[in-house]
Amino acid sequence: MQVVSGFEDTKPFDVLHPAEQSAPFVFNSPHSGRHYPLPFLQSSRLDALAIRRSEDAFVDELFAGVVELGAPLLCARFPRAYLDVNREPYELDPKMYEDRLPPYANSRSIRVAGGLGTIARVVGEAQEIYRTRLPVREALDRIETIYKPYHQTLRRLLARTHVAFGHAVLIDCHSMPSTIRSSDNGPRPDFILGDRYGTSCARSLIDQATDILRGMGYTVARNKPYAGGFITEHYGRPAKGLHALQVEINRSLYMDEARTDRSSGFAELSRDMRRFCEELVAGTDADLAPDALAAE
Template sequence: MQTPYTLIVPQPDVAEIPLIFDSPHSSRHCPEDMQAIAPQAAIDSGWDAYVDQLWSGAVKHGATLLAAQNHRSYIDLNRSRLDIDPELLDDAWPEAIQVSEKSKAGMGLIRRYALPGVAMYDRKLSIAEVQHRLTQYYDPYHQQLQDLIHHAHARFGQVWHIDCHSMKSVGNAMNIDNGAARPDFVLGDRDGSSADPSFVLWIAEQLRAMGYIVNINNPYRGAELVRAYSNPQQGRYSIQIEINRALYMDEKTLAYNAGFPVLQQNLTTLCGLLARYIRDKLQAN
């Protein structure tokens, strides 16, 4: 079995800071037991292509980067563990479940649809299959992220967590902004509940100074990975960053476009500014 994640730690000549990046959807790998019938192009539309590469410069500035090694359609690490879709199962789930609106739309913990109207499977999944995906992929990733955040907080007293994603340049029927053109970046802090709003505004200002169009909490507020590991009152700050794919790739061919190195360098610059911001905050306390 392929390892469930890759962990990239700060370079040895750089002082570590309590800044954790995670990229839960940047893997294109579909394990063999997935056995999906959806066309590969439809499955690839849910792939946050190259997001881990875009943020790879973070480790040059003392941050840590955690990246998943399974496709989000196999199991979505940015959904609640309880978000089991009963329509996908061949039997009743043996534990309590909390079916979200995402699952009802076919895009929950395990996707029923690759795209609107495009079925992922021609069969029901067994309880054992879903449990395997949870214990071998979902749980190890969440445990590693939780450990990183816990240890950073224990050492420094505060921790900043950035959950990294990409988004289609135009919303589709599975999104709340169907047909709408999207900005360059969307920052999500669950309407101010997962981080200090001034921190979110600070990031928005840095990106806008680079010439980007930035929204906050529209159309993405942040999902499970932001909700589960944030507690601003305890100095645990967590936000989600969505990047418009048209900035760096051809959305049809999935190849890099000329914007990739520019965006990658700008994000590395942002990470350097973030490192300085965090060091200043730690010194102030």
């Protein structure tokens, strides 16, 4: 964790660009931010460790090698507990605020009901974040100054990639608690790949990603319980040559979840993620273009 005064003088996110983009891929790590504004921490009832329970810690580092492979990486600095860009822009819980929400807010989504809207009410196992209700203006300010610029940047990266290559592939990078199972009695998967049940990317992309990971000895599940969030659903348009695939990594592979710290497995998984991305980038090309998909 790094404590900052706010995001007026601190960049809320980074784009790591290759010297030359040589792959039709954009990688995104929206939940790995670990810069916590001091006023936010002071408004929270949680300690410095508990507030990080929803953070996809170090995922940006696991995928940092993609830049050398010729693909850009967009990564958040702001924490998910502060603002979640993998939501609609105005999924807001009216119970969190002192005053009335604007009429365009979506306060009835399942994610809001679970306390995990654009401005989260809880982290981890339903741990309440805030001591008191917030002014609506504070939520709207976070959306205007961070959420909207983040998505504008992501759209720009994908548009440039699509123009340059004729198609674009978004890999949305996340981590999941080690307790997650893909079914009631199933094993705990090392990875869960989400393509919104076949709607956000070509079947060949998720098939290839699955084969690479299984070939490396990992267990892989698809879509359950993570099919992909707002980003995967919103940007995945396979018929237009825009493909989005969500990758969830079991945190026990690389970190001590109790301490939010890297474990002895971090270096090995970093190497494996570099290899996974290298093989994924090398194995997908013109078959993801709109014309190729239409001919199938």
